[in-house]
Amino acid sequence: MGAHFWIRQTRSNAIRSFSKVAPKNRHTPPKFKNSEGTKMATTTLRGKPFDRQALDSMLRRRLFYTPSFEIYNGVGGLYDYGPPGCALQANIIDLWRKHFVLEEDMLEVDCTSLTPEEVLKTSGHVDKFADWMCKDPKNGEIIRADHYVEEMLSARLKGDKEARGFEVKMEETDQKKKKKIKSTGAVKLEDATVKEYEEILARIDNYDGPELGELIIKYDLKNPATGVLPSEPTAFNLMFQTSIGPSSNAPGYLRPETAQGQFVNFAKLLEFNQHQMPFASASIGKSFRNEISPRAGLLRVREFLMAEIEHFVDPNGEKKHSRFDEVKDIELMLLNRETQLAGQTHVEKVVIEKAVAEGTIANETLAYFLARIHLFLEKIGVDLSKIRFRQHMANEMAHYATDCWDAELLTSYGWIECVGCADRSAYDLTVHARKTGAPLIVRERLETPISIEEWQIEIDKKKFGPHFKKDGKIIEAAIQALSQDEREVLAKDLASNGKILINIGAQDLQTVEISKDLIAIERRKRVENIREYTPNVIEPSFGIGRILYALLEHNYWTRGNEGGDEARCVLSFPPIVAPVKVLLVPLSSHASFKPLIKQMSLKLRSLGLASRVDDSSASIGKRYSRNDELGTPLGITIDFQSLQDQTFTLRDRDSTRQVRADEQAVLEAVKALVEGEKTWSDIEKELPVFEGQDIDPNLN
Amino acid sequence: MGAHFWIRQTRSNAIRSFSKVAPKNRHTPPKFKNSEGTKMATTTLRGKPFDRQALDSMLRRRLFYTPSFEIYNGVGGLYDYGPPGCALQANIIDLWRKHFVLEEDMLEVDCTSLTPEEVLKTSGHVDKFADWMCKDPKNGEIIRADHYVEEMLSARLKGDKEARGFEVKMEETDQKKKKKIKSTGAVKLEDATVKEYEEILARIDNYDGPELGELIIKYDLKNPATGVLPSEPTAFNLMFQTSIGPSSNAPGYLRPETAQGQFVNFAKLLEFNQHQMPFASASIGKSFRNEISPRAGLLRVREFLMAEIEHFVDPNGEKKHSRFDEVKDIELMLLNRETQLAGQTHVEKVVIEKAVAEGTIANETLAYFLARIHLFLEKIGVDLSKIRFRQHMANEMAHYATDCWDAELLTSYGWIECVGCADRSAYDLTVHARKTGAPLIVRERLETPISIEEWQIEIDKKKFGPHFKKDGKIIEAAIQALSQDEREVLAKDLASNGKILINIGAQDLQTVEISKDLIAIERRKRVENIREYTPNVIEPSFGIGRILYALLEHNYWTRGNEGGDEARCVLSFPPIVAPVKVLLVPLSSHASFKPLIKQMSLKLRSLGLASRVDDSSASIGKRYSRNDELGTPLGITIDFQSLQDQTFTLRDRDSTRQVRADEQAVLEAVKALVEGEKTWSDIEKELPVFEGQDIDPNLN
Numbered sequence A, B: 001m002g003a004h005f006w007i008r009q010t011r012s013n014a015i016r017s018f019s020k021v022a023p024k025n026r027h028t029p030p031k032f033k034n035s036e037g038t039k040m041a042t043t044t045l046r047g048k049p050f051d052r053q054a055l056d057s058m059l060r061r062r063l064f065y066t067p068s069f070e071i072y073n074g075v076g077g078l079y080d081y082g083p084p085g086c087a088l089q090a091n092i093i094d095l096w097r098k099h100f101v102l103e104e105d106m107l108e109v110d111c112t113s114l115t116p117e118e119v120l121k122t123s124g125h126v127d128k129f130a131d132w133m134c135k136d137p138k139n140g141e142i143i144r145a146d147h148y149v150e151e152m153l154s155a156r157l158k159g160d161k162e163a164r165g166f167e168v169k170m171e172e173t174d175q176k177k178k179k180k181i182k183s184t185g186a187v188k189l190e191d192a193t194v195k196e197y198e199e200i201l202a203r204i205d206n207y208d209g210p211e212l213g214e215l216i217i218k219y220d221l222k223n224p225a226t227g228v229l230p231s232e233p234t235a236f237n238l239m240f241q242t243s244i245g246p247s248s249n250a251p252g253y254l255r256p257e258t259a260q261g262q263f264v265n266f267a268k269l270l271e272f273n274q275h276q277m278p279f280a281s282a283s284i285g286k287s288f289r290n291e292i293s294p295r296a297g298l299l300r301v302r303e304f305l306m307a308e309i310e311h312f313v314d315p316n317g318e319k320k321h322s323r324f325d326e327v328k329d330i331e332l333m334l335l336n337r338e339t340q341l342a343g344q345t346h347v348e349k350v351v352i353e354k355a356v357a358e359g360t361i362a363n364e365t366l367a368y369f370l371a372r373i374h375l376f377l378e379k380i381g382v383d384l385s386k387i388r389f390r391q392h393m394a395n396e397m398a399h400y401a402t403d404c405w406d407a408e409l410l411t412s413y414g415w416i417e418c419v420g421c422a423d424r425s426a427y428d429l430t431v432h433a434r435k436t437g438a439p440l441i442v443r444e445r446l447e448t449p450i451s452i453e454e455w456q457i458e459i460d461k462k463k464f465g466p467h468f469k470k471d472g473k474i475i476e477a478a479i480q481a482l483s484q485d486e487r488e489v490l491a492k493d494l495a496s497n498g499k500i501l502i503n504i505g506a507q508d509l510q511t512v513e514i515s516k517d518l519i520a521i522e523r524r525k526r527v528e529n530i531r532e533y534t535p536n537v538i539e540p541s542f543g544i545g546r547i548l549y550a551l552l553e554h555n556y557w558t559r560g561n562e563g564g565d566e567a568r569c570v571l572s573f574p575p576i577v578a579p580v581k582v583l584l585v586p587l588s589s590h591a592s593f594k595p596l597i598k599q600m601s602l603k604l605r606s607l608g609l610a611s612r613v614d615d616s617s618a619s620i621g622k623r624y625s626r627n628d629e630l631g632t633p634l635g636i637t638i639d640f641q642s643l644q645d646q647t648f649t650l651r652d653r654d655s656t657r658q659v660r661a662d663e664q665a666v667l668e669a670v671k672a673l674v675e676g677e678k679t680w681s682d683i684e685k686e687l688p689v690f691e692g693q694d695i696d697p698n699l700n
Helices: A009-014 A035-041 A052-061 A085-102 A117-124 A143-165 A192-202 A209-218 A258-263 A266-272 A339-343 A352-357 A364-380 A427-436 A461-480 A484-497 A542-552 A591-606 A620-629 A640-645 A663-674 A679-688 B009-014 B035-041 B052-061 B085-104 B117-125 B145-164 B192-202 B209-218 B259-264 B265-273 B336-342 B352-357 B364-380 B427-436 B461-480 B484-496 B544-554 B591-606 B621-628 B642-647 B663-674 B679-685
Strands: A063-065 A079-081 A113-116 A130-135 A142-144 A234-237 A241-243 A251-253 A281-287 A303-313 A331-335 A348-351 A389-390 A404-412 A414-423 A441-459 A499-504 A507-513 A518-535 A536-543 A556-558 A569-571 A581-588 A609-613 A634-638 A649-650 A657-660 B065-069 B078-080 B114-116 B132-133 B140-143 B236-239 B241-243 B251-254 B281-287 B302-313 B331-335 B350-353 B387-391 B403-411 B414-423 B442-458 B498-508 B507-514 B518-532 B536-543 B557-560 B568-571 B584-586 B610-612 B632-636 B645-653 B656-661
Touching: A035 B209, A052 A063, A052 A556, A052 A569, A079 A085, A085 A303, A085 A364, A085 A542, A113 A117, A117 A251, A117 A258, A117 A427, A130 A143, A130 A209, A142 A143, A143 A192, A143 A209, A241 B241, A251 B632, A258 A266, A258 A281, A258 A303, A258 A427, A258 A536, A266 A281, A303 A364, A303 A542, A331 A364, A339 A389, A352 A364, A364 A389, A364 A404, A364 A414, A364 A536, A364 A542, A389 A414, A404 A542, A427 A461, A427 A536, A427 B621, A441 A461, A441 A484, A461 A499, A461 A507, A484 A499, A507 A569, A536 A542, A542 A556, A569 A620, A581 A591, A591 A609, A591 A640, A591 A663, A620 A634, A634 A640, A634 A663, A634 B236, A640 A649, A649 A663, A649 A679, A657 A663, A663 A679, B052 B065, B052 B557, B052 B568, B078 B085, B085 B281, B085 B302, B085 B364, B085 B544, B114 B117, B117 B251, B117 B259, B117 B427, B117 B507, B132 B145, B132 B209, B140 B145, B145 B192, B145 B209, B241 B663, B259 B265, B259 B281, B259 B302, B259 B427, B259 B536, B265 B281, B281 B364, B302 B364, B302 B544, B302 B557, B331 B352, B331 B364, B336 B387, B350 B352, B352 B364, B364 B387, B364 B403, B364 B414, B364 B536, B364 B544, B364 B610, B387 B414, B403 B544, B414 B544, B427 B461, B427 B536, B442 B461, B442 B484, B461 B507, B484 B498, B484 B518, B536 B544, B544 B557, B568 B621, B584 B591, B584 B621, B591 B610, B591 B632, B591 B642, B591 B663, B621 B632, B632 B642, B632 B663, B642 B645, B645 B663, B645 B679, B656 B663, B663 B679
Parallel strands: A331 A389, A581 A609, A581 A634, B331 B387, B584 B610, B584 B632
Antiparallel strands: A063 A079, A113 A251, A130 A142, A130 A234, A241 A251, A281 A303, A303 A536, A331 A348, A389 A404, A404 A414, A414 A536, A441 A518, A499 A507, A556 A569, A634 A649, A649 A657, B065 B078, B114 B251, B132 B140, B132 B236, B241 B251, B281 B302, B302 B536, B331 B350, B387 B403, B403 B414, B414 B536, B442 B518, B498 B507, B557 B568, B632 B645, B645 B656
């Protein structure tokens, strides 16, 4: 079924195969073959069956998110975050910034979304960042080709199962989409056909456009709505195009990722870092992808928040990391390449240090970031039993990539890629340098100068410039970028033919001929005092919206799971990400409670704790119940006794248990709980448990 | 010469004049006529001449910001923020969120930038959000008409001054643009012509396209580059257009403001707020405007961060504000409408309470927000002598707006509108409700039911629906939105003509005829238990990039201002917004200092204070000097004595003075200084001043 493999898969593949549109989804994550996984995906935090529709409807009711422009009938793939979603997102981002940027002195940058075409041409996105789509010739419906084939074959398989008398659960046939797959009716298929269909579905993400077109014809996949075959698939670029400035000759796009802004600023960032290596830049911002027909709620949207790190490292020295020792003992759940190659999906718990030593993870720096990603996900409250790190297959990665792992989170949609972490070698800096002539390199003084024998190129500048005019600079950049092997070949060409051909690869300048009066290529010795190199980049890339959605699923359960009211939902966020930390609940909206409420609010604020007052007329139980759905971990009740003796009850969201104490003790308990220094059971040991007042939401 | 009046001026004006493109810049802020203002604009914090070029070059060197995609030759109006700019921006946003959103329990939302055309059609942007542009028929150059006329006339005036033997300063002729105005050569003009030109320049923002075209012809304003007249001005819509989804019939735009997302979600937000009024929503996010030829650095950009509040209030009850008492004694510098009408520019210091009582500011809620804006600007470090609140002239405001004030900050570009604060009445909710039929209203139970005599409209639903088919809903919405006055007129029409005409105003449905068999309009009595009303909206709207730039100018000075080295710049940010709070400087990069540095870093981090280590090989003075430019308020030096007795020196950026104390005392001092509890002179009274080691940057 294929998670939507959204983090720069295409860019990774883009350059390898210029002759065709690169498939955006290449791998087949072995979802729902893992029976344990399936079980987990459909259970809540409290181990009871998970009902996605109930969660969805609660999330919309509580305005975590809502379809954008709904009063205008909405637009697919666009969602707005309401107050709790917005606060949750802000808390995740805040933690991300502390965990990554501040902890490691990363250089955070904020680059524009608007990007001129040339930049994305260089990165490969203009030519390759595409999905395959068909059109129904009868009703004009636009169809995403891979999804279409998947749905059609699944429907036939479902019909077959019905014919064979199996009970068909929606989960089994189409976990990924909200849309319920209609069977084609109880039509039994040949056993061989069933096998064929299943094999196709297993590798559905690996077909390119022409192949999908062949499948449509071969299996006569007529659109049930019109009874005709859809058109031949064509490539649809997923970037939103626009025009920058009033002239029509400045095409631009909304960035599909934040990475390019960091690469093009590399030289400035290196200088800002006082030329010290290694260092990382980081960026948090919106990216945009014009999905053909987005479904799956927050998991596949057209505008989304990304947080990306580009860690620049010297390719020499095995990419060691100075803080590797701090994480080497952490255990990760790894699904490595070999396991997948063997058609298996079992995950191995491996100590990071061992994974590097055995070569499972390519190098220390990459492994360091995998561990840091794991720690981050743990900190924000992702269910640790629903994380795995899946290694890319060799054919999923770009030719230049050294290694790549995805942090996948298990949701009711399957294993979803939420963070990608790739060693992209020197690729990105190299292509931008080659295109622009900018020196995206590091210069390092050598302690002992070295003598080098090499192929050197000398250009006769007096003739070269006038000969090539405006193209001179770019041609020279291409020449200087030639490898030693290429130079050797060209030296021979020059000697035998008196001229060479250089491939420039620019849009309007593919190949140029250079004659020997303009250029010399000779083997010479030279002494080098400075080492110049293009850094490699390790790139952890986070889809914040996907992480946020997984977090919602992972922390959701209902009181029904514990024998209470099924309709009462709870989001058990860790306090650190909870939108609001404390709810203040006066017994009624009577004026006599207001001074105490105000005093408590101010004190909480001075402790840096976000609180909210609910003095509506609903019962206390109802008010707490509403805030359980908002994930508010703690509640303070102000009642008549509070007015007399200045004591308050403090309630724990998850257990609904309460203690009672004076203001100072309550505030200290709140602070300790929110900062993770104490647990609720610690608090119950310290403060008297309160049972006098019934605020169990099940009983109100 | 006219600040670029960018915060929704057009939308405000859009609806009033459908027959022509609304001028985007309507007012003529009386900049540089105010001699005091001029003086202030060109002096630094320390009262010395301000050199914009020096600041600009420092800001780029220190990577506060940089033109985006510079290695690709850049794109006008796009800037990236580097690490210090990014941190400064994040700190401003963080304070904004605390000061507004958390302080007043506002409902923060995060809506998409991508917006379908229909929404922006309703808001008026599709038709009216435009600038006037000309084309040079010879070289194809695209010219913004108002800027062109301004430049041409300014050049002639400059030539005239030269002819008259005046010294011509750039500041006097073109404060707004970086581009130096070339004079036309020393050509003396008639005195009457000089006066005419000056009058035109004073109202340059008030001309519409045809008028600008007339000026070009009347004064024969040939383009010096080509010697020909530019073409007739045409309207250029400033929104970036794109297409959402694969079909070409779903046009969309990048939002030019964040407000619409809040309006269209009004009903959901009201419900989230448990139907309590008043309440405010807030949003922080990027907006986009496709400027014709942006200059003026960060002040006029194509992609920028906005923070907007929509405070929804009951129009009855004089728009009182429950927390008005907290701000009533604050004094603001007001430039009111009457003063401007009289051709004056003097600013009056007025106590808020008095301004409301005298009717200068329309209501308490609007005044409350002006005061809160003032407090916010003060908190982040804006120079209080460079803030004024300018009231919009009656003809600047939309017909529906009640009152509007801009917080303008004085910079070397003149008085720049950085925050707009308008009472927009019920306009926005009304147009969206009318267009979509969504009930963007508040329903309030009346304590005592009231009997009302009114014009009621009854629709014969059985006939109405089939008659109008798909348009029925929108027509009914338009009918129900009719005012009592309109109903009275229509009742007469219906009686006399047997039919009425209703203006729907939809793109494909301008006017419909309704005959009396479908509708009845009668005067009737009814008892009302529920009051329904459309809230009014008070809208404070912040341009974060502009505020950030003004903050840079306001906090910039050089050591030369105090007799030191002119090349040594300082940014005296308040600690609360400073990108980094503390610089840690070991005497050298020797390993012996590392444990102390690490220990100090960790302790600062646990106090929540961002610090940074500079252990480069530069002298301590140079390292401090670099961080003075980054605005780092405090520095801690670790020297050999530190190794022996665990004492450290603490340095104050602004005075370069130092104290020496043990770790605990230094940390306490840092915390107190950063949190604003103590000043440097308090610290000097408590801790021994240190003069043993020379780190005055002027002497290193």
